[in-house]
Amino acid sequence: MKRLPVLALLLWICCVFYVGIFLFVGGFLLVRLEVNRTSSCKDVLPPASNSTSPDFCHESPRVRRVVILIVDALKAEFARYDPGNVSPRPFENKLPVLGETTSSRPSHARLYTFRADPPTTTMQRIKGFTTGSLPTFIDVGNNFASSAVLEDNLIHQLGQAGKRVVFMGDDTWVSLFPKKFHRSLPFPSFNVKDLHTVDNGILQNIFPIMDGDDWDVLIAHFLGVDHCGHRFGPDHPAMAEKLTQMDGVIRSVIKRLQDDTLLVVMGDHGMTDTGDHGGESQKETDAALFLYSGSPLFPAPDAQQVEPEVVPQTDLVPTLALLLGIPIPYSSVGQVMLQLFPSSLDAPVGLSQGEALWINVKQVHRFLETYSSMAKDIPADSLSQLRTLFSQISDQYLSSIRDGTPPSPQLVASMQEYLNSVRETCRASWARFNPLKMAAGLLVLGFGCTLCYVISELSVVVLEGAMLKTPVLAGLLVGGAVAVGQIFILGYAEVSWCLGAAVLCAEALFLWQARRVCPRGRLSHWHLLTLPLLMLLLRCASLLSDSYVISEGRVVTFLLFSLGLYFPLQLNWDGLLVPAPSTDTQKPHGLLAPSLPPSVVRRESGTLLICTGILVACLYLSLSFHSCREEQGACQPSVFLTPLSRVQDSRLRNLHYVLSLASLSAWAFLLHRWLRHYGNLNCTGVCVFTARCLLPLASICMGLHWAVSATPEDTFRNLAELIRLAQVILPRLAFSLLGLGMLLLWLDPLTVFLKTRAPLNSRGSVMPPPRYRASTGISPQAELHHLIPQLYQRIRQSLDDEGAKGTDPDGRPAVEAYGLGTVYSAPLVLLCGLMGLGMLLLHPEGMALSFLLLLLQAAAILHLHASSSNLSSLQSQSSLFSVPWAPVVLWSLAASQFFHATGHLPTFPSIQWGAAFVGFPQGHTGTVLPATLVTLNTFSSQILFAVGCPLLLFWPLVCELRGTRTSRSGGGEDGDEVVMEMRLRENPQQFSSALLQLTARYLFINGAQVLASVCAAAILRRHLMVWKVFAPKLMFEASAFIVGSVFVLVGVALVMRVDSAVARLFQRLLPESSR
Amino acid sequence: MWEVEIRGMASAHALLAGSVLVGSLVPALSVENFSVYGTHLVWLYSVCGCVAIVNITVFWLLGISPPTKKHTLSYKLSRLIRSCVYFLLSCLFFHTVVVLYGASLLESALETFSLAVLLSTLTTLRCLCMLGPNVQAWIRVFSRDGAMSVWDTSLQITTGCSVVGAWLGAFPIPLDWDRPWQVWPVSCSLGATGGFLTGLLAAPIWIRWHRKQLTYKLK
Known part of the structure; x- marks a missing residue:
């Protein structure tokens, strides 16, 4: 068979899609330019006035020292205190200190709702409330590799002003601000399961440091509450414990606070009801902000000024900066919290409200000017509007300063309005697209889908014609030309345009070629309108509506x-x-369409109906493993999604454990059973070793690992060390066993056992041609069933040529080959089984049931396809092995279905980060390994179905109709016997073209879904739900395609590997037997 | 001959379509506060009843159903009982299918069952009237060469249209439009009825259009 051309074509298709995705995403996902300028004391006030001193940094600030306690994921709800609540839930009423202080000392303390900007991940938030700028979508991916903040920020300014910043807690800060702290005590943050290390580390150090005098700003970042949310969810006794601990911390800090010190207690983001965060629902964005000062700082509560309830997170930056008397960071777009500044009537120390606002306005204006000169993405009309507003404000303020009167309330209001509108303008323009790139990406993807379709329809012609070379060469040439042109004209070459031009040119050329060589009528468009493709169309159309994307699992x-x-x-x-009907048999034979004997039809349709039943049952049961999006109001996530360690009822936990264990063993047993049935476990190769030993061993490791991780922490105190060790060793052992298995499988994928029977009378000088019998079973009956007299047509023919004289049937030496009938599918099934186990290990234990359903459903689809093609085998005019659209669509949609049925959702908060800690409970040092683990976890169903895709080609051969013709023609031994997958060896041309067709069809279906979600994102880019629904959906669909296509290639490569191994086997056999 | 048969079928279909209309009008005149969405089940059962009555009457009068070999009372009675059992079974079958399609199992089971009754009335009842309680014949009719008369073809078309209509009716349910007809099972039953009416209209037209290609084996 043609191995290289098939792989090259598939690789090329994949590359086309990758380039399309890259182009579109480059134009769609927004990027903000970072302004790397810093503010300094000199540029704060100079032209403002002469009334205040020219250099405000040296003026005595309103607050000398600040203690910032960041309680990660301190949701606004946690901070509220309701004395009337008699039976508070674990997270309610656990921080009474905040409520008590605000009510008893209203001029010293305030409690606000602190609203973060999405994405609500910790690193983005730290960046947000130190730089004061707004994040963009592209930042999301950086959570693992947090690198230093280059923009101007509070920490930098504090250092410039000579303030001693002491930091302790979450080590993310140290990577964000390396060498900026006067003293830092970082503690590892990555291990979500660890509730206490960071907090206890802070508690040991904070009070001695506070009592000492070697600090001006003290930052302490507690992680316990966040980790508790991730691990147990908010509604858990551990959360109550943690919050009570925080209450104690705040109390003791307040007790030690001096009069010139401000205490800021804040949460960086909130959490959902399941304890996750990252999205933009109000539960995730609303944190608590508590301000307390030893001396009265706030106006009396009866002042006429209406205080806001909600404070945006960016507003903390200018407020803290001006309170401490340092310049506001250059690119902050926040607005000072006026209530912390004295209204200008009584200006004892520090800045008055008017001055603070004016400084703020000037800083924001300067940033806007700089930014708009660097990047052109802020629309000119709103920019000019803002400029006129600023000049008005500036005139009014300066005149009021000249007059010596305080700024009027109208002026204050217009300054606030200016700041608000700048913020809104920035927010809008940092959500700006590059339509040209988006259109190019769409075009490439659209052409890519057409390409896939053409290749799948013309696979024979395409393989024969070697049509790939010219388009790829032309594409490379055009890409190079574009690059050279760009360098000449612009001075630099943009990669995306070169790639885009290259791929578009190659695609166009290929399609043109295909059109020329395509036989007339092959590419008719009418058979596109069959029901399977209609389903695909509906699926793609459903991606264009947010409601359907939200309930995607059910739609699929x-x-x-x-x-x-x-x-x-x-x-x-x-x-x-x-x-x-039997009446037909009375007709003359010439008119009678060929039909299968009734018994066969009955058996096959019985199988078909049973498989449909199993499929339907699997589909229905899989609905109970879904997770819930926040948009789905009354929805309960599946109970199987909670890890066993979180289940509190011990009976329920045991039940879940037993169920998971049962499905795990069923998974291993079914695989073993199937392989044994087809005689693939008889040889002594490494592959069989994998199936016989590694697979069960790995399952045992997994079962033990689940048992260990499910034990509550405090049950076996004396065994804690052992348990901790087991939590590391067991999953790693399972991973390495599975990895070893896959490696062995790749090295020697053959599962064929050859048994040579000594010839009875081989005395003749000329060896009679051997008679091959390939047997698949172990028992004599099974052997009879799977009798393969013609092992390989070509060998036989060559042998026949060699010694055509001796044809005595008894004199032939016979070679029996066990497992030859499933030589292609056995390694593939085994690989799927191993990968499935590995990915199951990355999931919560309860998902074992869902994985078992996946196996059953895949088997049901395969058998459905096999028996339907058996039933219609005599009617179909298509080529020998060609797989029709319906099973491929079924297979591909099942991948999306199990994406949902393994508890995943196309949203960022629903990513199961816990997967990164399986086998690594202490966290990671690098980013590659955790990212790989999380990717494998997220796209496990797509990976499994992608690897198993070639099985659709093999299964009808595996389930070939047995004994239909032989029974009729009286047991003819030659030609008509069951040869199962050896048919593929007999027709290598058709095999390779069918494989290419199948894979192209699979890629077409997945590519069409990517195209649809890309279209949705492009058309609905101004839709309300674009960042919540369509953009994440696009990211997930594109990533699923990339991961899936890589694993399709892996599956095809394995088939090629088996094919070459089989060829070598036959080569080895040939000289031996003809000697 | 073609003309006669088609005309006969068209008038029978007109009667059936009329029965749907009557089924909607009767409760509108007799029941207080009636609306198709609000008191949906009333509408549904009244349509079911009217269609059932008209169906049985028309086919009994026309004598389409296969001629029975025996004319004894007990045989007729057993046929009747078997038909009733089949109808009930088909209701249960449709209920199961609808639940498997994603309707909730316990909540609103009555609504789901009512939809199953409607679907059975629109599809199974016609099968029962035309082919008798004979599952083999039903399976035979729904194959490409299975139709043996214009009536069989019309049965294929109307049944297919009703089921597809109900299937299409499920599409608007997840949308967030908050319309009264998105409530379960309003859109599905409206879809089924709409599909049925479309089938009634389409069948004579389609048969007339394809009368050259249609060849029926003699019974």
């Missing part, structure tokens, strides 16, 4: 169900499901 299941019912209905419509 609905479509799959309809497609599953299509099989029996279609076969019945064609009259193939029931045996042909």
Whole structure:
């Protein structure tokens, strides 16, 4: 078979899609330029006035020292205190100190809701409330590799002003601000399961440091509450414990606070009801902010000024800066909290409200000017509007200073309005797209889908014609030309445009070539309108509506169900499901369409109906493993999604454990059973070693690991050390066993056992041609069933040529080959099994049930396809191995279905970060390994179905109709026997073209879904839900495609590997037997 | 001959379509506060009843159903009982299918069952009237060469249209439009009824259009 051309074509298709995705995403996801300038004391006030001293840094500030306690994920709800609540839940009323202080000392303390900007991940938030700028979507991915903040920020300014900043807690800060702290005590933050290390580390150090005098700003970042949320969710006794601890900390800090010190207690973000964060729901964005000062800082509560309830997170930056008497960071777009400054009537120390606002306005204006000169993404009309507003404000303020009167309330209001509108303008323009790139990406993807379709329809012609070379060369040339042109004209070359031009040119050329060589009528568009492709169309259309994306799991299941019912209905419509009525046999034979014997039809349609039933049952049961999006109001996430360690009821936990264990063993047993049934476990190769030993061993490791991780922490105190060790060793052992298995599988994928029977009478000088029997079973009956007299047509023919004289049937030496009939599918099934186990290990334990369903459903689809193609084998005119659209669509949609049914959702907060800690409970040092683990966890169903995709080609051969013709023609031994997958060796041309066709169809279906979600993002880019629904969906769909296509290539490569191994086997056999 | 048969079928279909209309009008005149969305089940059952009555009457009068070999009372009675059992079974079957399609299992089970009754009335009842309680014949009719008369073809078309209509009716349910007809099972039952009416209209037209290609084996 043609191995290299098939792989090259597939690789090329994948590359085309990657370039399309890259182009579109480059134009769609927004980027903000970072302004790397810093403010200094000199540029704060100079032209403002002469009334205040020219250099305000040296003026005595309103607050000398600040203690900032950051309690990660301190949700606004946690800080509220309701004395009337008699039976508070674990997270309610646990921080009474905040409420008590605000009510008893209203001029010293305030409690606000502190609203973060999405994304609500810790690193983004730290950046947000130190630089005061707004994040963009592109920042999301950096959570693992937090690198230093280059923009101007509070910490930098504090250092410039000579303030001693002492930091302790979450070590993210140290990587963000390396060498900026006077003293820092970082503690590891990555291990989500560890509730106490960071907090206890802070508690040991904070009070001695506070009592000492070697600090001006003290930052302490507690992580316990956040980790508790991640691990147990907010509604858990551990949360109450943690919050009570925080209450104690705040109390003792307040007790030690001096009069010139400000205490800031804040949460960086909130959390959802399940304890996750990252999105933009109000539960995630609303944190608490508590301000307390030893001396009265706030106006009396009866002042006429209406204080805001909600404070945006960026507003803390200018406020703290001006309170401490340092310049506001250059690119901050926040607005000072006026209530912390004295209204100008009584100006004892520090800045008055008017002055503070004016400084703020000037700083924001300067930033806007700098930014708009650097980047052109802020629209000119709103920029000019802002400029006129600023000049008005400036005139009014300066005149009021000249007059010596305090700024009027109208002026204050207009300054606030200016700041608000700048913030809104920035927010809007940092959500700005590059339409040209988006259009190019769309075009490339659209052409890519057409390409896939053409290749799948013309796979034979494409493989014969070697049509790839010219387009790729032309594409490279054009890409190079574009690059050279860009360098000449612009001075630099933009990668995306070169790639885009290259790929577009190659695609166009390929399509043109295909059009020329395509036989007439092959590419008719009418058979596109069959039901399977209609389902695909519906699926793609559903990606264009936010409601359907939100309930995507159910939509996919609905479509799959309809497609599953299509099989029996279609076969019945064609009259193939029931045996042909007996009246027909009286007709003359010439008119009679060839039909299968009734018993075979009955058996096959029985299998078909049973498989449909299993498929439907799997679909229905898989609905109970779904997780919930925040948009789905009354929805309960599946109970199987909670890790066992979180389940509090011990009986329920045991039940879950037993269920998971049962499905795990069922998974291993079914694989073993299948391999044994087809005789693939007889040889002594390493592959069998994998199946016989590694697979069960790995499952045992997993079962033990689940048991260990499910034990509550405090049950076996004396065994704690051992348990901790087991939590590291067991999963790593399972991973390495599985990895070893896959490696061995790759090295020697053959599962064939050859048994040579000594010839009875081999005395003749000329060896009679051997008679090959390939057997798949172990028992004699099974052997009879799977008898393969013709092992390999070509060998036989060559042998026949060699010694055509001796044809005595008894004199032939016979070679029996066990497992030859499933030589291609066995390694693939085994690989899927191993990978499935590995990915199951990355999931919560309860997902074992869902993985078992996945296995069952995949088997049901395969058998459905096999028996339907058996039933229609005599009717179909298509080429020998060609896989029709319906099973491929079914297979591909099942991948999306199980993406949802393994508890995943296309949203960022629902990513199961816990996967990164399986086997690494202490956290990681690098970023590659955790990212890989999380990717494997997220796209596990896509990976499994992608690797298993070639099985669709093999299964009809595995389930080939046995003994139909032999029984009729009286047991003819030659030619018509069951050869199973050896048919593929007999027709290598058709095999490679069918494989190419199948894979191209699979890629087409996945690519069409990517195209649809890209279209959705492009068309609905101003939609309310774009950042909440469509952009994450696009990211997930594109990543799923990339991961899936890589693993499709892996699956195809394994098939190639098996093929070459089989070829070598036959080569080895040939000289031996003909000697 | 074609003309006669088609005309006969068209008038029978007109009667059936009329029965849907009557089924909607009767409760509108007799029941207080009636609306198709608000008191949906009333509408549904009244349509079911009217369609069932008209269906049975029309086919009994026309004598389409296969000629029975025996004319004894007990045989007829057993046929009747078997038909009733089949109808009930088909209701249960549709209920199961609808639940498997994603309807909630316990909540609003009555609504789901009512939809199943409607679907059975629109599809199974016609099968029962035309082919008798004979599952083999039903399976035979729904294959490409299975139709043996214009009536069989019309049965294929109307049944297919009703089921597809109900299937399409499920599409608007997840949308966030908050319309009264998105409530379960309003859109599905409206879809099924709409599909049925479309099928009634389409069948004579389609048969007339394809009368050259249609060849029926003699019974």
